[in-house]
Amino acid sequence: MSPIGMAAKGLKQRLVSSSIAASSVALSGCLLMLVWALKSEAERTFAAADGGFDAVLGPRGSKLQIVLNALYHLDESPGLIRWNDYERIKGNRAVVAAYPIAVGDNYLGIRLVGTAREYLENHEYREGRQFKVEAGGALFQQKALEAVAGSQAARQLGLGVGDTFHPYHGLQYNADARHEEIYTVTGILEPTGTPADKVIWIPVEGIQTMSGHDPNAATDVSAVLVKLRPGANMAGFQLDMLYNKRGDRLTFAWPASRSILQFFEKLGWFDQVLQAIAGMVAIIAGAGITAVLYNAMNERQRDIAVWRALGARRRTVFSIALLESLGITMSGMVGSFLLYGMAGSGIARFIRNEAGVAMDIFAMNAAFWWTPIGLLAIGLIAGLAPALKAYRTDVTKNLI
């Protein structure tokens, strides 16, 4: 029987305590990977989910709020901008495309977003990827009471082509705030993995002229999504100067993804707290392994003495104890990936539902090798005291 077999036997003998120790290792590994890998994947996907736009023009206010509202369909709109602001930036030579965004209504809690048909027709939300309407559907006609549902919104509401609905005022569903208009769904968008999936798209005029809305704002929009001409970095700076430094009425959020990254940077302290918690859990897990194995070595003094009497060298019994520690750690490591898979999928699903951003939780990340390496190191350190205990076992005293 090899030392590995003897270590495995030892772990099997103490299945319950070994499993508890392995579970704590699994938990700490899962936490470390969640904090580390999931967070960087969230940063990456959120930054990449800019819908193919370089900037957002919105009312004076927080860039982050404008970006979250116009691009990610989260948060409230900080206000309105004039139609001619939209036309002016659309006419700028450095701008290759600009689309108006108008928000303020919902259907059963799902946000209605008013825009131009060209946005869904021509825009590439990712390089080489355009919106597609599922078979049997079509895009809405501008100025018509027609709607195109994002894939996730359609699934959530059970909407299909030909279905009709009344919009409700506000971004939160309130049964008493029903608008009189009746919209007909003309198409369902194929999934894009972007926030566009989680809203219902209608013509921008629909939001502007919805019954009950302020007629004075009938030509206003919430924001303008802007795509600059490739290589027009200087134009970005110039527009930044124009709107943010010299002007005082509008905000030009450029680059759009920077606001999101700045948002994650602001959450850095929280990230550090989570990392510290995960680190502490890892240390506790290590202490758990030490306790389990140290007690086991106490109970197994006689067995160790017998091994020694049969010719096992001190370093052999030392390595058997260390192998047991590594066995617990490696079981925990496998468990940590399983837990990470489950927890990560749950969190990714939640983020997908809430923000419409599709995350790949197993995208390559240094956390996937540094975490196991760290856990193995903890396992080795945790196994040292029990292994020394085994190493020092007095054969003659324990063979009585």
Place this chain on the structure above:
Amino acid sequence: MPLLEISHSVKRFKDEAGQSHPVIDIDSFGLEEGEQVALKGPSGCGKTTFLHLISGILAVDEGSIQVADTDLSQLSEAGRDRFRAKNIGYVFQSFHLMRDYTCLENVELGMSFGPGADQKFARSLLERVGLEHRLDYRASALSVGQQQRVALARALANRPKLVLADEPTGSLDEENARVALSLIRELCQENGAALILATHDQRIVESFERQVDFAALNKASAANAGGLAQ
């Protein structure tokens, strides 16, 4: 050529006050290959320590112990461990089997640190001691007599030149003790191993051709007994 040669060997232990006292002090002792000897003596006279010295679990403070042409007093602890794993078989009074190991695994353990696993030989040993139908039984599920037989098979698993048996029948009833004793002797003979059997049971001692009064052999035990008497 003798298998075992002990000359002027002394082993001392410290007492609680830190004073060093000899517990083994033997001028000369030898054993031929394949020979079987009974060491008789009362409990506490140093028989177990003597066996620990021969097996290399303990090292002598003075003198030399040569087993199969190897002077154990010249070996490091790891060297003695390696030597023991390859050349010595041990049978303990309370068997000291691994309770959660099967019979086969217990016997394989006896070869794990020396020649390496040889399941075929382990099986044949268990068949020889009449446990072929208990190969996969856990040691804890066996009767005392069966445990003794597994312990015996384990002692022979590394094909030792010398088997040391420390009160091997002490935990058995008279009938089982008689059967176990004859099995130990037969198996050692079949495998060409010499046997030193330590016991305080006079009936067992008398069944051996060569009997050694350990209390007389070990000068330290006489001195200790004198000390105690005083």
